[in-house]
Amino acid sequence: MWILFGLLSAFFAALVTVIGKIALKSIDPLFLNTLRAIFMTIVLLLATIITNKIDAQAFSKLSKIQLIVIIFAALAGALSWIFYFIGLKLTTRTSALAALDKSSILLIPLLAFFFLHEPVGLKTILGGILIFAGIILMNI
16 A cells, blocks of 8 residues: 555655646745645645544653654754755756755665664665666756
8 A cells, every 4th residue: 555655655746846837937936835735734624624633632642852853853844945946946857856855865874774763675775776877867
């Protein structure tokens, strides 16, 4: 089931790029992200309400560390999208920018190794090399 959700995520991420590029013809990247965040908040709140996932007790039980981690995740996500949409506004090569953005896949195993103590095997290293080569090819 996770594969289906991964594919759906990739599809909608692709739509964000194409639709975002169209929107950037007439709007500033930061303002576009602000509007996106407002609409995403509405969608997420509705999804949370509809699926009955609001849990005030769970929120009140969050530790300081958990809250700090959530804040840093939000900050990292916001900065990622700000830089992405500025790059999208400045480029005529949307797919090349998207490939650079997805180069985060090369950093994830490294960060997961150090912070989550996840193993990094030979397949991950070889896959990373191939992904890196693909990113280079898409940007030359």
